[in-house]
Amino acid sequence: MAIVPQDLQPDAPDFSVRTKVRGATRTVAVRGELDLGTADVVGHRLATALQEHPELVVVDLSEVTFMDSTGVSLLVRARSRAERHDVRLVIVASPRVEAVVELCGLNGVLALVPPF
Numbered sequence: 001m002a003i004v005p006q007d008l009q010p011d012a013p014d015f016s017v018r019t020k021v022r023g024a025t026r027t028v029a030v031r032g033e034l035d036l037g038t039a040d041v042v043g044h045r046l047a048t049a050l051q052e053h054p055e056l057v058v059v060d061l062s063e064v065t066f067m068d069s070t071g072v073s074l075l076v077r078a079r080s081r082a083e084r085h086d087v088r089l090v091i092v093a094s095p096r097v098e099a100v101v102e103l104c105g106l107n108g109v110l111a112l113v114p115p116f
Contacts, residue, residue: 014065019045026052029060034071034097042071046078053085060092062115067100075101075110092116 015032026049030042049057059078061067075091082089093101093112101107 017042017045019049024055025058026050026054026056027058027060029063031063033066034061034064034074035066035068036070039070039074043074043077046074047081050078050081050085050087054087056088056090057082058090058092061097062092062094064094064097067097069104071097072100072104072106076106079110 015038016030017038018027018029020027020029028042028045028049030038032038034042046057046059057078059075064071079089088111090111090113091097092115094115098107098112098114101110101112
């Protein structure tokens, strides 16, 4: 598991982010709110996963309870970076995340799948 610098540790009691490695797949799973206060740590984990050039990065947001424009921006940047590195990026979206992405008109841009 990647070490997150102390200055990126959010002070959000119900927030967690986990990274899992399985073969050529990296999964970054987020629980709680994905917003201005937590986006840096999630971005750090996504950047680390993408730098490893796996075949697939799964961003598991099935347990995200709230996402603001900072979270949306983070996902769009991760998608762009994944494309540059020929990495497939898939987002497992909670209904709340899916609604925000649709509201932003990005459901055709971001590859969303329902929770397993």
